Amino acid sequence: MAVSIGSFNLHGWNQGSSYLKELCNDCDILLVQEHWLLPQGLTKLNNFDANYIGISSSAMSHVITKGILKGRPHGGIGILVNKKLVSNFKCIVVSERFIAISVGGLLIINVYLPNCVDMDIYADIMTALMVDIRDIINKNRQLKVLTAGDFNFVFDDAHAGCLFLHDLMNDFN
Secondary structure, three states: OOOOEEEEEOOOHHHHHHHHHHHHHHOOEEEEEOOOOOHHHOHHHHOOOOOEEEEEEOOOHHHHOOOOOOOOOOOOEEEEEEHHHHHHEEEEEEOOOEEEEEEOOEEEEEEEOOOOOOHHHHHHHHHHHHHHHHHHHHHOOOOEEEEEEEOOOOOOOOOHHHHHHHHHHHHOO
16 A cells, blocks of 8 residues: 655644645645644644544643743644545554554654753653653564654754664664
């Protein structure tokens, strides 16, 4: 089965959602990042198109529990899967930083990795994420793996994020 897959960073729902319809016409599976939606707004993405199943998470959940929203929204990821694939589709994990699904013989992991601001905090977050992703891959060893999304680092061996990704890729050949 041939499946077309796309990835799109919306840079906010209001800015990027107009282009989603066009992408849905071209992609069976669409990975989106940075929708900036609050948890109660996820239905905008999940129900975006009647021909697609939407799965999403908000990166804003912890922020709004602290009171009034200050600053600009950030993060958020989602996956739109054409309903023609529903018999081969399974949602595996939905978390704030990644969503993993399987479609046929493919494990698809859509990531929104952190920016590197404080190296100690970055290393802790990335280590935890890589442990979770390794666990998912290990539990689905029979599937081929596609990881895509917003990595938030330069693909340069000098960047810590790139080293984390290299380690993950090397571990699974």
